[in-house]
Amino acid sequence: MRVLVTGGSGFVGSYAVAALLRAGHRVRVFARDPGRAGKTLGGVGVDTAAVEMYSGDVLDAEAVAQALDGCDAVVHAAAALGVTDPRTSVLEVNVTGTRNVVGGAVARGLDPVIHLSTIAVFVPPAGPVIRAGDALARPSTDYGRSKVAAEHYVRRLQAAGAPVTTFYPGGVIGPRQPHLDAMMEGLAGALNLVWPTPRGGVSLLDVRDLGEAVARAVTPGLGPRRYLLGGHYLTWPELADRCDALTGVRCRRVPVPGGVMVALGSLLDAAKRVRRFDYPLTRDAARIMVTLVPSDDAPAIDALGVTLRPVEESLTDALRWLAAAGHLSPARAGRLAPATAGRPVPGEGAGRSAPGKAGRPGPARSSGDPGTIDARREAGPAMTSSRLKDAISPTVQRMAGSAWFAKVGPKVVPPLDRVLHRLSGGRLLLPQYIVPSLVLTAVGHRSGLPRRTPLACLPEPDGSFLVVGSNFGREHHPAWTANLMHEPAAEVDYRGRTIPVTARLLEGEERAEVWPRLVKIWPTFDRYVERSGRRLRVFRLEPRDRAHG
Known part of the structure; x- marks a missing residue:
């Protein structure tokens, strides 16, 4: 099949492209900057000569229509995280972009049409375990509202029988992230500075496993589907323990009440209204941190036949790459720090082939937005003090x-x-x-x-x-x-x-x-x-x- 991928210059999109090519599909990448997309794809082992490049913005309906022409399926991975071109709003990118790509694909009869959402649309959760059929949340920030609004639009298409497949991934981690998102930046920041340990937890999903799951979902004739794929659920102290064991360095932990975390997020939201700056903690993110519960991933794992990597493997590759790329200080990376300044950045491969037999991790949940690609700032040094x-x-x-x-x-x-x-x-x-x-x-x-x-x-x-x-x-x-x-x-x-x-x-x-x-x-x-x-x-x-x- 010829598959159009939006957000191919980003984290999830690039790994999805790699997995689609391994599965034998022809891939067309739609990106605002094809040169940057090519660099990102090359970093995850993709031969860019095997990929069609289309230049355009998801807000440009005509450009999207041209890119969709001649395709059989689409993977919509592009999204705005809240730090975007000042001429456009998060709501516009995430809602209008979804209408142009997903709606345009449905109108042309493409099957399947895959939409990458986020498990955050279910937070605060309705019960002790999150399921794909749960009620949607009511977030307070523009970003959160935009993701829920896009979700409502997609669900209306699904209710009408459109072959739209929605993924709800957890906090996506792994090597080679071209623009640090809230999950990866928060991980580096906690290790570099101080690790808050409120109640709640986080689910970690390897980007390579998500790319493989997306590629396996490119099967026509199955109608509307929703796949909840949170990943491995860990409480914040448990995650800190895993990082300590992997790095050999004990992180500096501070127990913080949930109310304090939410208040800190609210203060930062207020500061961002005065002047835009990029920092991962928001009120919505804090609410997710302190209210996360496990997710029921079994239906998605069984349907797609994927096996999720052990969380230790994903964390090892993510932390080693953060250190090699300069986001995590050598002192905090410990035994995962590069041996020399000239050491190659680990994790450059596009990933492994997932076994056909389904494997289940423990119940899972998320904290960040995983399917986001387009609008983070260029990666730079870690968020040191x-x-x-x-x-x-x-x-x-x-x-x-x-x-x-x-x-x-x-x-x-x-x-x-x-x-x-x-x-x-x-x-x-x-x-x-x-x-x-x-x-x-x-x-x-x-x-x-x-x-x-x-x-x-x-x-x-x-x-x-x-x-x-x-x-x-x-x-x-x-x-x-x-x-x-x-x-x-x-x-x-x-x-x-x-x-x-x-x-x-x-x-x-x-x-x-x-x-x-x-x-x-x-x-x-x-x-x-x-x-x-x-x-x-x-x-x-x-x-x-x-x-x-």
């Missing part, structure tokens, strides 16, 4: 200086920080990757009780800390500054250490000397002064043994 700061800091500063955040921030950020700080044993604060941060414990001058306040700070070479009573730019001085003026003896928790300090309010030349340095680490301080109309109090917190000795 410095890169995270560079990517997010300008946006967070702009958001922190806004009037609406002055109302919302004091209600959300300090409680979140206190919870994270307590659960991580003093190692983690929400803004610590943006600006140095500490937790101040001072005595309430009215209550006499200890009051804990997360604060941005400027550590000084002499061991002291400078802190500013910004109060998010509101009119009144924050309560902690009054507490220090009544009782200067306090404590600071900084990077897991508890330090007794004495607070001293800075005035005159001493304050004038430190202010430019404070504004340098957090320029929003100047905006707080303008909006509040007050002179922000600045304190030096000196280690008590030095201050008294």
Whole structure:
């Protein structure tokens, strides 16, 4: 059969092309950049001379129609993840693109028409196990709504008898991902920085197994079908344990309540509305992380006759490639790190042939969107703390200086920080990757009780800390500054250490000397002064043994 594949320049699409060619099909790739698609396909072992290349965008109905002409079947793997061409929206790419490709294929009588969706359309789940017939979710982000809207459209076609086959994959992992998606970037970020362990879990599906399953579904005459293929379900601590065993390096774990994860995702969503930046955690992603349950993959495995690789094999290849490609630091990759800088990138092969006999992993579920191809940024270094700061800091500063955040921030950020700080044993604060941060414990001058306040700070070479009573730019001085003026003896928790300090309010030349340095680490301080109309109090917190000795 001649099969049109959209998204052939992406992760799932490229492996699907390889599997289709191995199965003896003729493949036509529809991509916005055929040159990039050729490079990606070559990386997974595809001889590009054996592939027809069509240039075009899934939003261009005429270009899609031309690509569909002469084809017998289609695999629609192209999608937008939320970081797309600013001239188009996620909703437009995922819904209009699906209408053009899937709808156009159905109108021409192609059979089968394969649509790659995501298991995330079922989250939050309706029960303890996800099944293909479950009700669709109601996500809050544009991306989530776009995937569900596309799913509704496809289901209407299926209800009318159209031969549309839908795949609902879990979190897809493996080597040679041309654009890191939320699953793979999140895996690298957790190992490089800190591994949150909320309730819930994730399902991991090898991209090579998904490509093989898609190729096996290219069989005409079977009518509408839905294949749930989550993969191997692991709780977050279980996944951390597997990674530890494979790398030989224990990842830095932080137990995080589900509500905190969702709140963090909501804060990042708000920041992205101020200024677009690329970071995998969103409110929808956090909800998926904390509500995932296993999926019933048995019907799909039996129907397609596939055997899923052991999760250890998939993780090994994924982590080894992340390290070789520079997304995972050698220290965190451990024994999976490249031996030399010139070592070839592992996992370049297109995969193995799956045995004909069905094999079942444990029940499975997903966390990311697997069938996404088109719209992630170019892969770059891993999300190290410095890169995270560079990517997010300008946006967070702009958001922190806004009037609406002055109302919302004091209600959300300090409680979140206190919870994270307590659960991580003093190692983690929400803004610590943006600006140095500490937790101040001072005595309430009215209550006499200890009051804990997360604060941005400027550590000084002499061991002291400078802190500013910004109060998010509101009119009144924050309560902690009054507490220090009544009782200067306090404590600071900084990077897991508890330090007794004495607070001293800075005035005159001493304050004038430190202010430019404070504004340098957090320029929003100047905006707080303008909006509040007050002179922000600045304190030096000196280690008590030095201050008294």
